[in-house]
Amino acid sequence: MIKEIENDLRDIVGEDWVVTKREQMEDYLIDETPASARPQPAAEVVLVKPADSQEISKILKLASEKKIPVFPRGGGTGLVGGAIPTKDGIILSTERMEKIEIDKENMMAIVEAGATLEKLLKAAEEADMLFPPHPGDEGAQVGGLVVCNAGGARAVKYGIIRNYVKGIEVVLPTGEIVNLGGKLLKNNTGYNLMHLMIGSEGTLGIITKVIFRLYPKFGATATLIVPYENRHDAINTVPKILQRGIIPLAIEYVEKDTIEKSAEHLGKKWPCEEGNAFLIVIVAGTGIDEVYSESEKISETCQENNSLEPLIAESREEQDRILDIRSNIYTALKPEIADILDVTVPPANMGKLMDVIDKIAEKFNAYIPTYGHAADGNLHPHVMVEKGKGLDHVKKLKNEIYKAAIDLGGVITGEHGIGKIRIEDLNLCLSEKEIQLMEGIKKLFDPNNILNPIK
Amino acid sequence: MIHNSGEAANERPNIIVLLKQVPDIEEVKFDTEKGTLDRSSAKAEPNPFDLNALEAGVQIKEKLGGTITVVSMGPPQAESALRDALARGADRAILLTDKKFGGADTLATSYTLASAIKKLGNFDLIICGEKTVDGDTGQVGPEVAEHLGIPHVAYVSEIKKCDKEGFVTVSQMGEYRYLTELKSFGLITVTKDINEPRLPSLRDKLKARKSEIEIWSVDDLTNGADRNKFGIMGSPTSVYKITIPSVEGRRGKIFRGTPDEATKKFVEELEKILKV
Numbered sequence: 001m002i003k004e005i006e007n008d009l010r011d012i013v014g015e016d017w018v019v020t021k022r023e024q025m026e027d028y029l030i031d032e033t034p035a036s037a038r039p040q041p042a043a044e045v046v047l048v049k050p051a052d053s054q055e056i057s058k059i060l061k062l063a064s065e066k067k068i069p070v071f072p073r074g075g076g077t078g079l080v081g082g083a084i085p086t087k088d089g090i091i092l093s094t095e096r097m098e099k100i101e102i103d104k105e106n107m108m109a110i111v112e113a114g115a116t117l118e119k120l121l122k123a124a125e126e127a128d129m130l131f132p133p134h135p136g137d138e139g140a141q142v143g144g145l146v147v148c149n150a151g152g153a154r155a156v157k158y159g160i161i162r163n164y165v166k167g168i169e170v171v172l173p174t175g176e177i178v179n180l181g182g183k184l185l186k187n188n189t190g191y192n193l194m195h196l197m198i199g200s201e202g203t204l205g206i207i208t209k210v211i212f213r214l215y216p217k218f219g220a221t222a223t224l225i226v227p228y229e230n231r232h233d234a235i236n237t238v239p240k241i242l243q244r245g246i247i248p249l250a251i252e253y254v255e256k257d258t259i260e261k262s263a264e265h266l267g268k269k270w271p272c273e274e275g276n277a278f279l280i281v282i283v284a285g286t287g288i289d290e291v292y293s294e295s296e297k298i299s300e301t302c303q304e305n306n307s308l309e310p311l312i313a314e315s316r317e318e319q320d321r322i323l324d325i326r327s328n329i330y331t332a333l334k335p336e337i338a339d340i341l342d343v344t345v346p347p348a349n350m351g352k353l354m355d356v357i358d359k360i361a362e363k364f365n366a367y368i369p370t371y372g373h374a375a376d377g378n379l380h381p382h383v384m385v386e387k388g389k390g391l392d393h394v395k396k397l398k399n400e401i402y403k404a405a406i407d408l409g410g411v412i413t414g415e416h417g418i419g420k421i422r423i424e425d426l427n428l429c430l431s432e433k434e435i436q437l438m439e440g441i442k443k444l445f446d447p448n449n450i451l452n453p454i455k
Numbered sequence: 456m457i458h459n460s461g462e463a464a465n466e467r468p469n470i471i472v473l474l475k476q477v478p479d480i481e482e483v484k485f486d487t488e489k490g491t492l493d494r495s496s497a498k499a500e501p502n503p504f505d506l507n508a509l510e511a512g513v514q515i516k517e518k519l520g521g522t523i524t525v526v527s528m529g530p531p532q533a534e535s536a537l538r539d540a541l542a543r544g545a546d547r548a549i550l551l552t553d554k555k556f557g558g559a560d561t562l563a564t565s566y567t568l569a570s571a572i573k574k575l576g577n578f579d580l581i582i583c584g585e586k587t588v589d590g591d592t593g594q595v596g597p598e599v600a601e602h603l604g605i606p607h608v609a610y611v612s613e614i615k616k617c618d619k620e621g622f623v624t625v626s627q628m629g630e631y632r633y634l635t636e637l638k639s640f641g642l643i644t645v646t647k648d649i650n651e652p653r654l655p656s657l658r659d660k661l662k663a664r665k666s667e668i669e670i671w672s673v674d675d676l677t678n679g680a681d682r683n684k685f686g687i688m689g690s691p692t693s694v695y696k697i698t699i700p701s702v703e704g705r706r707g708k709i710f711r712g713t714p715d716e717a718t719k720k721f722v723e724e725l726e727k728i729l730k731v
Contacts, residue, residue: 016709125482220498224657225654268651269651271651271653271654272654288535292660292661292664295657296657296661299657299658309656309657309658310656310657310658311654311655311656311657312654312655312656312657312660313654314500314539315479315500315501315503315506316479316481316482316498316500317503318652318654
């Protein structure tokens with residue numbers, strides 16, 4: 001079936017941009033999902049790399065007509081198998097579409113879907129502006145960031161990816177190209193289809209262009225490492241900092257064993273010798289005096305909550321080193337990870353969730369390294385591969401953690417999404433009616449069920 | 456170990472660390488017409504290599520005791536780099552600042568720093584970063600030692616031994632490692648491999664904001680130094696031209712034909728690029 005359309009695809013994108021040999025597309029068949037949780041890619045797939053939204057439109061029209069599944073793909077940095085082609089079909093990579101235009105007057109960036117986060121951060125900086133969020137891997141592409149509504153660190157002050165998106169260009173599964181939103185900060189015209197697209201994980205359309213809001217560059221930033229002997233003291237400090245009227249750029253929670261492992265993995269040293277649990281707080285302001293003044297207040301609050309002596313990093317190199325060690329916990333642990341969870345609870349329940357996870361670890365006699373975005377109530381417990389314990393063990397452990405999060409008013413995923421590996425678990429926190437509505441929406445946008453059709 | 460005054464050295468060494476404030480090199484813009492860096496375009500921070508020098512000093516102080524004096528030459532705003540050094544373990548900070556020090560090349564800079572060290576008097580060891588990220592010459596450290604007429608070891612990546620008998624250092628020079636024993640006072644320049652500078656505590660940082668930085672001008676150094684050797688007057692070198700190498704992005708190219716033909720074309724293309 002796929003063979004039949006290869007020539008049609010060549011006619012659309014040119015013969016250089018259609019890949020049919022399996023060995024030339026290995027990297028496109030997987031993503032960053034841990035190997036043991038990752039779904040198997042289908043046997044018969046073709047990879048296409050269109051140059052623009054017109055070509056994507058033609059491909060989707062063809063796929064709709066032939067009822068062939070299409071798997072849109074960005075940087076392949078997802079953790080839930082979202083980009084893996086699980087049925088015979090077309091992998092559609094937007095990597096060639098990577099232009100970035102900066103609109104200084106409106107303080108916005110107009111970015112094609114294939115541009116990487118790294119490129120966007122750089123372009124904003126070169127224009128003396130800032131794209132504040134940092135959802136981990138900088139190899140992620142903009143289309144993927146938006147369609148998966150990425151979160152990550154640096155979401156405390158201005159929010160997650162959704163909060164920055166002001167407009168998108170989307171190719172619908174039936175081939176129409178629509179522009180939703182625009183360079184607008186206020187827009188109340190009808191249902192907000194743009195926000196429906198954000199987080200739809202490539203099931204409703206292929207995002208080809210995004211308008212992001214940018215912010216002025218901070219005059220100064222500093223990264224504090226606040227060590228604690230006791231994890232609860234660390235977690236309890238977080239709402240106190242916010243209640244005091246200080247909204248840092250990021251508040252991350254990490255523990256000694258995992259952060260030291262990550263540092264070692266990078267050939268670096270975790271700079272804080274004291275403590276078992278740490279808050280990493282990124283403070284940003286218009287100038288260094290403001291940053292010091294906020295840091296002093298944060299430090300007071302931390303010490304009122306039994307922290308040890310906070311350290312401060314100010315130079316770019318030292319701040320980057322800390323963020324890098326934090327961002328690489330996953331890569332350091334990856335060979336031993338069975339699944340990385342991203343359960344999210346109301347922020348004030350974060351400590352309780354961690355306690356329940358401790359009990360689950362004890363019950364299953366398992367090691368569950370845990371860290372997360374402390375101010376967002378978003379925690380990453382890792383289910384590890386353990387010798388002699390099979391997939392059943394992983395599933396049971398995962399379900400207990402999910403249940404704990406839901407009991408505390410939370411959800412099973414706060415940022416990684418459903419992808420292909422959490423579909424079965426969706427009914428744990430969504431009602432039948434909600435799922436029905438979602439299925440109806442999918443049908444309306446994609447009557448032939450071609451885009452990421454497993455969902 | 457012998458002190459620079461000719462007497463037996465203190466068991467607790469007097470260490471001098473030379474430190475420069477530099478612009479964040481990732482952010483800074485170049486003024487190609489003037490041949491200079493536009494320092495206002497980026498945040499200022501201590502030269503990263505100098506933080507390794509300071510950390511090396513702090514580690515020696517932790518082992519043997521003693522004091523660390525940090526000396527910097529720069530505009531008045533370089534005070535913040537010295538405050539950073541105080542928060543990281545230095546005991547005393549001196550800023551050499553005067554319009555007459557301006558426009559200095561490495562010769563005049565090292566002469567000025569050496570004059571300040573002479574004024575300071577007793578020392579056992581001077582530690583510098585191997586180079587600065589804005590100048591990138593690696594000359595100032597050794598030149599300071601030459602002005603002072605003391606031994607020096609460059610590119611030290613490890614201090615193997617430090618005690619009252621002296622220092623044994625390892626310098627990484629490409630594939631070779633040089634082991635040097637420093638029995639008397641001297642100067643070393645250190646690479647990034649020597650250590651990972653520790654972060655200061657916020658408390659020390661806030662305390663250092665209120666600490667005193669000693670300011671020395673030309674008049675403080677002229678007793679014994681030649682005024683004409685400071686700043687632009689004492690600088691025989693000047694920047695003739697500055698060029699920014701263009702960064703080539705990744706380019707894709709497809710070579711068509713049979714495998715043999717395509718390989719031939721590919722090799723030809725490669726040769727063309729390599730010739731350039």
